[in-house]
Structures are given as structure tokens and as C-alpha cells.
Amino acid sequence: MKAVAILKIMGELGARFPITKIWEIISYVSEMLKDERVVIINKDGVPHGVAFCSICDDYDTFYRKTTWNYKPHDPKGKILYIELLCCKKWTKELREIFEIELIKKYPSIEEAVWHRWASYGDRKVTYRRKICMK
Numbered sequence: 001m002k003a004v005a006i007l008k009i010m011g012e013l014g015a016r017f018p019i020t021k022i023w024e025i026i027s028y029v030s031e032m033l034k035d036e037r038v039v040i041i042n043k044d045g046v047p048h049g050v051a052f053c054s055i056c057d058d059y060d061t062f063y064r065k066t067t068w069n070y071k072p073h074d075p076k077g078k079i080l081y082i083e084l085l086c087c088k089k090w091t092k093e094l095r096e097i098f099e100i101e102l103i104k105k106y107p108s109i110e111e112a113v114w115h116r117w118a119s120y121g122d123r124k125v126t127y128r129r130k131i132c133m134k
Contacts, residue, residue, distance in 0.1 A: 003029035006038060009047045010086045024068045031070040036105070041087070041098050048094055049087035053080055055106055059113050080106065082114035099127075 003026045007017065017025055032038050032052050041049035054062045054073035059081035065071055067084065080102060087094065102109060112127040 001033065001038075001040075003033060006033070006040075006050060009040065010050050013047070013049065013086050013088050015086045021068060028068040028070050035073070037073065039098060039101055041094050041101070043094065043097060049085065049090070049098070051082055051086075051098060052084040053082055053102070055080055055109070063115055075106065076108065078108060078110045080109045080112040082112065085114065095127075 006029050007015075007025065011017075029038070029052075037053050039051045039053060040047050041051065054071070055075050055077040056062065056073055056079055057077045059079055061071060062073075062081045062083055099112075102112075110128070114125045114127075116125050
């Protein structure tokens with residue numbers, strides 16, 4: 001899939017992009033696609049969300065960067081940092097679909113961190129993976 005196709009899906013989900021940053025955005029999405037760090041969350045064959053993720057052991061560098069600034073990640077890390085999530089409505093069902101896809105791709109993930117945007121400031125959301133011991 002190409003960057004413009006991802007941006008089209010995001011636009012259909014309600015995202016808007018500043019025209020002055022469009023080349024920076026396309027470059028970011030292209031790099032994330034090359035690294036296989038873009039997850040399209042499908043439900044019944046229809047895209048309901050797009051997430052850009054990084055794997056690391058310390059998410060602070062990803063949290064502090066500007067939105068469309070690409071940074072390499074460590075695919076062997078234990079923390080999944082959700083850099084950007086575009087979705088009409090984030091439901092438990094979509095989160096579970098997203099989790100299944102991520103665990104297939106990165107089985108070593110133990111925790112996911114997301115700073116959910118709010119008008120009064122970011123709100124940190126943490127999901128801890130329950131690993132069954134046999």
C-alpha cells in the first residue's frame with residue numbers, strides 16, 4: 001500500500017492535513033510503511049482505523065518528537081508506543097482487533113502506551129498484556 005492510499009483512508013475517517021506539511025506527512029507515512037509500522041484496523045473488511053506504532057524499551061523519544069517526524073525503532077523492544085491513531089470511534093472491539101494484529105507481528109510486546117489527545121492536554125493510556133504462564 002502507498003502513503004497516499006493510507007492518507008485517503010485517514011481522510012475518510014475524519015483526519016485533515018495541513019497543506020503546508022503534506023510532503024512531510026507523505027514522507028513520514030512512506031517511511032513507516034517501509035518499516036511495516038502502519039496497522040490498518042479492519043472490521044468486516046472495512047477500515048475503521050489506522051495506527052502508526054513504534055517498538056522500543058523507552059517511549060520518551062517517540063512521545064517528545066513532532067507528529068510527522070520519523071524516528072527508527074527497535075523491533076525487539078517490549079513496549080509498543082502508538083505514535084498516531086486515526087479512528088472514527090475507538091471501541092473495545094477495535095482495540096482487541098488491533099491487539100491481535102500487533103501480537104502476531106510483535107510477540108514480545110508486554111505493554112502498549114498511547115498519549116491520547118485531549119483539549120486540556122495529553123492523557124497517558126497504558127495497556128498491559130496478560131501473558132498466560134503454563
